[in-house]
Every structure is written in structure tokens, then in C-alpha cells.
Amino acid sequence: MRKALMTALLASGLVGQAAVAAPVLWDTASGGNGHYYEFIDSNVTWSQALAAAQGMSFLGMTGYLATAVNAAENSFISDNVAKGVLSWLSGSDDGNEGNWTWRAGPETGQALTYFNWNPGEPNNCCGGENFLQTNWAGTGLWNDHGAPGNGGQINGYVVEFSGTPNNVPEPASLALVMAAGLAGVGVARRRSR
Numbered sequence: 001m002r003k004a005l006m007t008a009l010l011a012s013g014l015v016g017q018a019a020v021a022a023p024v025l026w027d028t029a030s031g032g033n034g035h036y037y038e039f040i041d042s043n044v045t046w047s048q049a050l051a052a053a054q055g056m057s058f059l060g061m062t063g064y065l066a067t068a069v070n071a072a073e074n075s076f077i078s079d080n081v082a083k084g085v086l087s088w089l090s091g092s093d094d095g096n097e098g099n100w101t102w103r104a105g106p107e108t109g110q111a112l113t114y115f116n117w118n119p120g121e122p123n124n125c126c127g128g129e130n131f132l133q134t135n136w137a138g139t140g141l142w143n144d145h146g147a148p149g150n151g152g153q154i155n156g157y158v159v160e161f162s163g164t165p166n167n168v169p170e171p172a173s174l175a176l177v178m179a180a181g182l183a184g185v186g187v188a189r190r191r192s193r
Helices: 002-012 014-019 046-054 071-081 171-192
Strands: 036-044 061-065 087-092 129-136 141-148 155-161
Touching: 036 046, 036 071, 046 061, 046 087, 046 129, 046 141, 046 155, 061 087, 071 087, 071 129
Parallel strands: 087 155
Antiparallel strands: 036 155, 061 155, 087 129, 129 141
């Protein structure tokens, strides 16, 4: 019976989805924005993180390198998603030193209006630092880092998913998928006897 249930779940695609760690929802009931966030623990440059995030999707929503547009969102990202680990966000002043804008998501091209810089940052150290990190020293504070002065700076990054999910099954549809999968298992089981 257990094998039959597993086969039905595999056929419905539910096991594959459940086996992967899901992004974290910042739900509106707790004061959030209804977006999903995922920390990617992969050592990459900011440019690699930007490209990789744009290639991700969750529940039909396209991913993008996260934005933190206010203190609450920055706190949620740093504490609940990245959990204190140094992470890239989509802010940058590349091409226009000192003018920080978001480079991904719905805020693309918009100037940052909220800042959480570590004291002394942004400092454009070492020949230039153009990209935004959160959790500098594990605190949720921001740092400018990366190219051109520190082109080899690599760390993890946070992907944000927002918009209207377009492939979340209605509860009735999910029940139909499960019933069809279980019926298929029953037919296969009868044939094997």
C-alpha cells in the first residue's frame, strides 16, 4: 500500500515538489508583503547571482535578486531567509557612483529610499565596490562590495518571488489529480496480480 501511495504521489508530481526546500513566505497576516524569498547558499559574484535569480521560478512566479525596500523587509530577509549569512541583494551603484538603484524585480531602476548601511559604508573601497550585501558581519547591516575593486567577492544570495502565482492548483483540482493518480495505481496493481 505504501509503495502504491508513493507511486501515485510521484505521478502527480507532489513528491518532487515536497522533496525540495520551499521558499519562505512573508505573509500579509504577519505584516509582510506576500512575497516568497529563498536563500541560495552558493558562492557566486553579484553578477552571477543576478543572472541565476532571474532564471528561477516558484509557483509560476519568476525570481529576481531580492530588494529590501524598508526596515521590516530587510529584517525578514536577513533574519528569516539568509539567517545572518552574508548575501547579495539587487542594489548597485555600478555606472553611477553613489547613486544606488535596484537592478531587479518590480523596483528595477528605482533609487533606494531605505538604507541600512554598516557605519562607514558605502565606502567604495579598494578601487571600487558597486554591489549590495546584507548581513555584513552577520547583523543585517549593509556593505558595498564586489567589482571592480573586489571582483572575486563571492557569497550567497537571496531570491525574491512576487506577482500572481499562475500554476497553484485549486483545492478541487488537486483532489482530482490525487484521485486520478490513486486510480491509476489501483489499475496497475490489479494488472500485476
